Every structure is written in structure tokens, then in C-alpha cells.
Amino acid sequence: MPRTTGRRKSPYRRTGTAAGTVLALLVGLAACVLGAAPQAGALPNGLALTPPMGWNSWNKFGCNVTEQKVESVADYLVSSGLAAAGYTYVDIDDCWMAGSRDSGGRLVPDPVKFPDGISGTAAYVHAKGLKLGIYESAGTKTCAGYPGSLGHEQTDANSFASWGVDLLKYDNCNDDGTSAQQRDTTMRDALANNSSGRAILFSLCEWGVDNVWTWGAGVGNMWRTTGDINDSYGSLLSIFHANVKLAQYAGPGGWNDPDMLEVGNGGMSFTEDRSEFSLWAEMAAPLITGNDLPNSTAATASILGNRDVVAVDQDALGKQGxxxxxxxxxxxxxxxxxxxxxxxxxxxxxxxxxxxxxxxxxxxxxxxxxxxxxxxxxxxxxxxxxxxxxxxxxxxxxxxxxxxxGSATSTGTTHTLVGASSGRCVDAFDNGTTPGTKIEIWDCNGGANQKATLTAAGELRLYGGTQCLDATGAATTAGTKVELWTCNGGTNQQWRLNADGTITGVQSGLCLDVTGGDQPAGNVNGTQLELWNCNGGANQQWRLN
The missing domain is CATH 2.60.40.1180 (Golgi alpha-mannosidase II)
Incomplete structure (x- = not known):
């Protein structure tokens, strides 16, 4: 969104009390017992010992955020398994409030967008076992022109706590010329002293100004290291270059934030979406997705739901790559x-x-x-x-x-092969074992007709090793159907499992492809597999399960 700022740099003045020092020591001791000690100087609220994960409304919905949309995301996080994978925060960005404060100077949720208020939305989210995030700005107005928190920090912190808010994303628009550090520190103290004593994760949205990474750990739990991301490879690349240099500043309790994920928003290819997720995980970045989660494709779900990659991001050692x-x-x-x-x-x-x-x-x-x-x-x-x-x-x-x-190999092991575009398994039609049986995708069910053994010769053998995936008629042209055939050692039955997740035929050099799988209608049960020119599409990407 557009950013309106007026700022001057000023020296950082660290504040603290004896009680705060004791609290920091107690939090550090507890964290060590749990296996992840906060970095030196980290905010002593005991939060974000691993990078926060969740969803934010801005990238997809902008100012069109509503209670219904937020609650539908909470539903999807639970039903899809993403909540169990660690996606905990459901964050409401700008435009959630009325255009003016009430007579007591308090923020007012927009009654049309949030008829149950933020407290009602928080209760719904909490009932799902999730946490609610809210947005404000350290200026007179938010970036979209709604009331800002400058001069109202304690009042707003008390409101957030009373509503059941778990995370505050604090933007940097329409400031008064004082440093971001000074204004953020004021809100930090207000959150720590809120009237209900509620712990609230503090996310600094300072776009990388004033070298926020050098002081962010004492003020917030995460801090933006760059300007706003957009849904393009060029934006991904620029933000990567800026954030990757800052590894020394990140650790348990405080993280470099290269902004929300654009995975699934459509502006990048499947390969680029996967790169963004890989790089964010490698850089121990918060994994806050910004797409229309309830309408995610199977391809998007295959990225966001990859628990092995999530585990890299969430590793307890807390090191940025x-x-x-x-x-x-x-x-x-x-x-x-x-x-x-x-x-x-x-x-x-x-x-x-x-x-x-x-x-x-x-x-x-x-x-x-x-x-x-x-x-x-x-x-x-x-x-x-x-x-x-x-x-x-x-x-x-x-x-x-x-x-x-140590050594480990997939050769000689038996797995199902799951397609990224469909979430379905490679399957021999109707449990057929006769040569010529169609090879298709089908809901994964653990059947013998879905279990492929990888051999040293590069074969994919079904049914315990008697039948092979075969390029029909040893053809090498795009569109050649894949079928089941008695294993015979032919190169049309040999496959390469490539590092990018594609599987290519040794004889043809073409990719194992879900026919028409670049469109939703092509990923239904019964869709046949074929050979096709390799193009990086999700319908040519496979994983072993």
C-alpha cells in the first residue's frame, strides 16, 4: 500500500527496569528448558521462539477484509492440516476499524465488516485453537487513512488485550517526524503494560528503515527488513538480496521479516512460488501467507503444507541460513x-x-x-x-x-508418488495388473496399485515388482500415454527422478505429466498420465510418500 512518512533519525535509547531484567532472565531460563533460548537482547515476552507462522489479509484482500473472511481462513487452517503444521496466527490487516475513535478515545471496529467486533472474531479464532493478529500504525493515521496509534498507545494496547488479540502488526505511516525506533518503543512498553497483562507478539513493519535489524530485537519479535513485497519474481529477488545479508541479527524471540508470502496469488510460476517458500524457510523468516487460503489449489497446498520445509524454518536452533x-x-x-x-x-x-x-x-x-x-x-x-x-x-x-x-537412498524402496497439482497418487486403473492398464491419478488409498518400487535400473515397479510404468509403444513424442506393462528392461520403462521434482523418461527425455493438469479440471480422479515437454508446471512435479 502507499506509504506516507516523515521521519528523522535519532539515537536509540534503550529502556528497561530491574523487574524487566528479572523477567528476561526467567523467560530465558524457561526457553532453555524447552530447547530454544531467546537471542541476547530479545524482547522478554517469551514469544516467537521460532518464526511466527500464519496468514494475513492484506496481500489478497486489501481493505476488503471482513469477519467472515477471517473466520473462513481459521476454518481452513484447521480442516486442511495447516494449523497442525504450525500456521497459528490469523492476522487482520488495515481497514478493520471505523473512521474515528469513540468518545473515550478508543478504536472502534467497523460494525459492518466486523459485526461481532474484534473480540467476537478473536473468540471464534481462539475456539479453533488459533491466535488473532491485528494491525495499527505508529502515526496519526494508518496507511489507508484510519485512526493511528500515535499518542494513543496505552489506550490501544489496552483495547487489543481486552479483545483477545495475540499479535500486533505495527506499521509506519503518517508519523510525526520522530524515529520509528522511538515510536515503536513507546508501543512496546504499552503492550507490556496492558491492563490485562496479556502477552502480545509485536511485529514491526518499518520497511527496513533506520537499520531496524540493529535494534529490533529489543523492541519487537519480528521486523520488516524491506519495502512491501508484490506478487512478482522481481520483488522476490530484490527482497531476498536484502534479507539474506542479515543473518546475524535473527534468532529465537526476534526475526528478520522479508514480508508476507505471495505463494498462491498467481503472479509467479509454481517454480517461483516454491523458491519463495524455500528461501523464506532457509532464512528462518516468519511464514505468514497472504493468499485466499480457503480457495487454495492443490499445488499451493503442496507448498504451504510441506512439513519438511516448515521444519527447516521452525528448527529450534533458531539460526538464519x-x-x-x-x-x-x-x-x-x-x-x-x-x-x-x-x-x-x-x-x-x-x-x-x-x-x-x-x-x-x-x-x-x-x-x-x-x-x-x-x-x-x-x-x-x-x-x-x-x-x-x-x-x-x-x-x-x-x-x-x-x-x-551417513548413507540413505530411495533406490529399492517402495512409495506412493503424489502429484503436486492434484494431491493424488499415481495409480493403476481399477487395480488392474494386465499389460496395457491405464496409469492415472487417484485419491491416495495405500493400495498395491499405488505403490511403486524404485529400482537401480530406474524402473518404477508396481505390485511388488512384476509390472512397470511404461511409455506406450516405446513412443517418444509429447502426448504418449503411460501404461502398465510387464517389466522388460526397455528404456521406455526407465525413469529419472530429478532434483526439481520432475520425473523424465530415459528414452524420451520428456516429463511424466498429468494430462491437462495445468487446469483444475485436469486433476480429477481418473486423469491419465502421459509424456509431455518439460515445462516446470505443478502437474509435472512429484514427491515420494
Whole structure:
């Protein structure tokens, strides 16, 4: 949204009391017992020991936020399993309030948009086991022109607490010329001293001004490091470049915030959406999605619901990934994890695919006589290496590995193959075993006709190894149907499971594709698989389950 500011920089004056020091020590002790100690100087409210996760209304709905939309998101978070994956906060952005305060100087929820008030919406969200966030600005008005909190900090903090608010996103529009740090500190103290004693996570939306990362940890639980994101690859790239440099400032209790996720809003490709989510997780960023969640596609759900990637973001060690190399737009990031593993992101900024490489030692892994296991967190394919970490990464794509000592491989193991565009499994039609049986997608049900064994020869064998996925007639043209056939060692029965999640036929070089799966109607039960020119679409992306 447009930002109207008038500011001057001033030295930061840290405030505190003896009681605050004791509280900080107690919070730190409790956090250590739980396994995640807040960073030195972190806000002593015991919140955000891992990066906050949830949803915010602004990116998709702007000023058209309503109680009904907020509650439908809460419903979806629970029903989809995203709440169980860690998406806890449901955040109402700007435009939720009336145009003026009441006679007592208090903020008033818009009675049309929020007929049950913020307290009623909070009660609904809390009943789902979730938390409610609210928006305000540290100026005379919000960015959309509604009453701001400048000069009303304690009154507003008391209102938020009495309504049951769990998070405050505090913007920076229409200020009085004092520093963002000074105005944020005033609200920090007001939140800490609210009349009900409610703990409220404090999210600073300062767009990276005044080097907020150098003082944010003593004032808020997360702080914006850049201007507003928009739904484009160019915006993703610019924000990544700014945020990736700031790893030293993040940790339990306080996080660099490169802004909300645009995943699922339609302005980026599936590959770019997946890169955004991978990079945000690698940078230990808050995972606050900003799409129309209840109407998410299966492709969007496959990104937001990937618990292995979420686990990288939420790792208890609380380290932001560090860029260990960046040459010609090929970026390697390494993030140490609490169990001794390292998450490695290979991000290709360029438009053409590129082979990217690093080593276990370069990313901080100890020497291992048994080699290293590379667990691809998008395809779930595991391989073993003696130390090299390498992958062909599509343009604008990211390959994300979890690297551990020891060996592991997916070869010889049996899995279902789940399509990203459908959330359905590769399936032999009607449990058929005769040669020529159609290979399709179907709701995953654990049947033998959905279990594929990966062989050293590159075959995908069903039914315990007697029948193979086969390119019909050994054809190599786009549109060739995939069927079941007796395993015979032909190259039309050999497949490569690629680092980007695609599966290509060895004979044809074409991708395993859900026919018409680039459209919602193409992802229904019974849709046949075929070979098609590789294009990065979600209907050509697969994961092992």
C-alpha cells in the first residue's frame, strides 16, 4: 500500500527496569528448558521462539477484509492440516476499524465488516485453537487513512488485550517526524503494560528503515527488513538480496521479516512460488501467507503444507541460513539445524537451468567416513554422496536438501508418488495388473496399485515388482500415454527422478505429466498420465510418500 512518512533519525535509547531484567532472565531460563533460548537482547515476552507462522489479509484482500473472511481462513487452517503444521496466527490487516475513535478515545471496529467486533472474531479464532493478529500504525493515521496509534498507545494496547488479540502488526505511516525506533518503543512498553497483562507478539513493519535489524530485537519479535513485497519474481529477488545479508541479527524471540508470502496469488510460476517458500524457510523468516487460503489449489497446498520445509524454518536452533557463495546468480545457502544436520538451498536466480554444486565441508558438515545423505525436501528422494552436493536447478528454482551424516537412498524402496497439482497418487486403473492398464491419478488409498518400487535400473515397479510404468509403444513424442506393462528392461520403462521434482523418461527425455493438469479440471480422479515437454508446471512435479 502507499506509504506516507516523515521521519528523522535519532539515537536509540534503550529502556528497561530491574523487574524487566528479572523477567528476561526467567523467560530465558524457561526457553532453555524447552530447547530454544531467546537471542541476547530479545524482547522478554517469551514469544516467537521460532518464526511466527500464519496468514494475513492484506496481500489478497486489501481493505476488503471482513469477519467472515477471517473466520473462513481459521476454518481452513484447521480442516486442511495447516494449523497442525504450525500456521497459528490469523492476522487482520488495515481497514478493520471505523473512521474515528469513540468518545473515550478508543478504536472502534467497523460494525459492518466486523459485526461481532474484534473480540467476537478473536473468540471464534481462539475456539479453533488459533491466535488473532491485528494491525495499527505508529502515526496519526494508518496507511489507508484510519485512526493511528500515535499518542494513543496505552489506550490501544489496552483495547487489543481486552479483545483477545495475540499479535500486533505495527506499521509506519503518517508519523510525526520522530524515529520509528522511538515510536515503536513507546508501543512496546504499552503492550507490556496492558491492563490485562496479556502477552502480545509485536511485529514491526518499518520497511527496513533506520537499520531496524540493529535494534529490533529489543523492541519487537519480528521486523520488516524491506519495502512491501508484490506478487512478482522481481520483488522476490530484490527482497531476498536484502534479507539474506542479515543473518546475524535473527534468532529465537526476534526475526528478520522479508514480508508476507505471495505463494498462491498467481503472479509467479509454481517454480517461483516454491523458491519463495524455500528461501523464506532457509532464512528462518516468519511464514505468514497472504493468499485466499480457503480457495487454495492443490499445488499451493503442496507448498504451504510441506512439513519438511516448515521444519527447516521452525528448527529450534533458531539460526538464519547464511549465503556461503553467490556467483553469476547461483546462490548457495546453508542453515545449521538443531540435530546437527544442515539445510542447503541451491537457488538459481537466472532464467535458464544450471548445474549447481557445493560440498558437505563447505556447508559446515563434519567429516564422515560413511558419506552423507541428501534428502530432497521437495521430492523426498534420498541419495548418498561422499561429499559433493550437486543438482540441476531450473531457472528461478530452488533445490532444498537436508544433509546428514551417513548413507540413505530411495533406490529399492517402495512409495506412493503424489502429484503436486492434484494431491493424488499415481495409480493403476481399477487395480488392474494386465499389460496395457491405464496409469492415472487417484485419491491416495495405500493400495498395491499405488505403490511403486524404485529400482537401480530406474524402473518404477508396481505390485511388488512384476509390472512397470511404461511409455506406450516405446513412443517418444509429447502426448504418449503411460501404461502398465510387464517389466522388460526397455528404456521406455526407465525413469529419472530429478532434483526439481520432475520425473523424465530415459528414452524420451520428456516429463511424466498429468494430462491437462495445468487446469483444475485436469486433476480429477481418473486423469491419465502421459509424456509431455518439460515445462516446470505443478502437474509435472512429484514427491515420494
Amino acid at each position: 547464511v549465503q556461503i557463495s553467490s556467483t553469476g546468480g547461483l546462490d548457495v545457502l546453508a542453515k545449521p539445524l538443531a540435530n546437527g544436520d544442515v539445510s542447503v538451498a541451491l537457488f538459481n536466480e537466472n532464467s535458464a537451468a544450471a548445474t549447481m554444486s557445493t560440498t558437505a565441508s563447505a556447508v559446515g558438515m563434519p567429516a564422515s567416513s560413511n558419506g552423507y545423505s541428501l534428502d530432497n525436501l521437495w521430492s523426498h528422494v534420498k541419495t548418498t554422496t561422499s561429499g559433493a552436493i550437486s543438482a540441476t536447478v531450473p531457472g528461478h528454482g530452488t533445490v532444498l536438501f537436508r544433509v546428514s551424516t
